[in-house]
Amino acid sequence: MTARVIDVESTGVDPAKDAIIEIASVDLVRGEDGTIGIGNPMATYVDPERPIPPQSSAIHHILGEDVNGAPKLDAALEPFRGAQAYIAHNAEFEKGFLGSHLGCDPIWLCTFKCALLLFPDFVSHSNQALRYELGLASPFGQDRHSIVPHRADSDVVVTAAILVEMLKTTPWAQLVAWSQEPALFTRFNFGKHRGERFDAHPDYCEWVLRQADMDAGVRFSAEYWLKRREAA
Numbered sequence: 001m002t003a004r005v006i007d008v009e010s011t012g013v014d015p016a017k018d019a020i021i022e023i024a025s026v027d028l029v030r031g032e033d034g035t036i037g038i039g040n041p042m043a044t045y046v047d048p049e050r051p052i053p054p055q056s057s058a059i060h061h062i063l064g065e066d067v068n069g070a071p072k073l074d075a076a077l078e079p080f081r082g083a084q085a086y087i088a089h090n091a092e093f094e095k096g097f098l099g100s101h102l103g104c105d106p107i108w109l110c111t112f113k114c115a116l117l118l119f120p121d122f123v124s125h126s127n128q129a130l131r132y133e134l135g136l137a138s139p140f141g142q143d144r145h146s147i148v149p150h151r152a153d154s155d156v157v158v159t160a161a162i163l164v165e166m167l168k169t170t171p172w173a174q175l176v177a178w179s180q181e182p183a184l185f186t187r188f189n190f191g192k193h194r195g196e197r198f199d200a201h202p203d204y205c206e207w208v209l210r211q212a213d214m215d216a217g218v219r220f221s222a223e224y225w226l227k228r229r230e231a232a
Contacts, residue, residue: 002083005028005163006023006087007025009059011053021060022046022067023076024042045070046076052064089159113183114170118170181220184221206226
């Protein structure tokens with residue numbers, strides 16, 4: 001099975017109106033000694049066929065001049081197709097932009113959702129926060145100064161290193177199963193209780209469940225922690 005870690009940078013966060021400007025991936029490779037490394041690195045700019053907003057450039061530092069002459073999405077994606085499993089940090093984002101274009105129905109593994117469950121007491125579960133929390137400043141021996149956050153070719157290396165760390169304690173099948181569920185948060189990342197635990201604020205959890213437009217993961221988490229509290 002080809003397990004491919006993939007990352008995209010884009011003009012914004014809405015797949016309905018935004019477009020990919022960069023794609024990168026690495027494949028997980030098991031060595032003769034059983035250790036997991038990475039291979040087959042791929043990266044390309046993509047012509048988004050629309051301007052790149054300044055606020056997006058402020059995150060990934062990609063400008064319109066960088067993508068001039070780059071292949072359009074269908075051609076750019078061709079080398080990245082064909083994996084049986086794709087791994088991404090916050091895979092819902094990558095699935096939103098890539099899903100219908102991959103031409104298959106692969107397994108998706110989300111290292112963000114898995115990190116929420118494996119490391120519930122971490123302050124942050126972003127790619128870079130996990131990198132340093134887990135002692136992966138130089139993933140796979142790469143010079144840490146060569147890792148550029150919010151660039152696809154660097155982000156896939158960090159995500160792959162995080163996944164390898166997870167696989168030391170948790171079977172692949174369990175990580176895949178968690179990835180199919182809504183995100184289970186331990187702490188609020190918004191509102192008056194930002195940074196505090198869900199289970200410490202049952203009234204706020206009940207308020208969350210009354211909000212029709214609340215994020216699915218937040219609603220799932222509020223319901224989960226309320227049930228845990230009732231069962232205690």
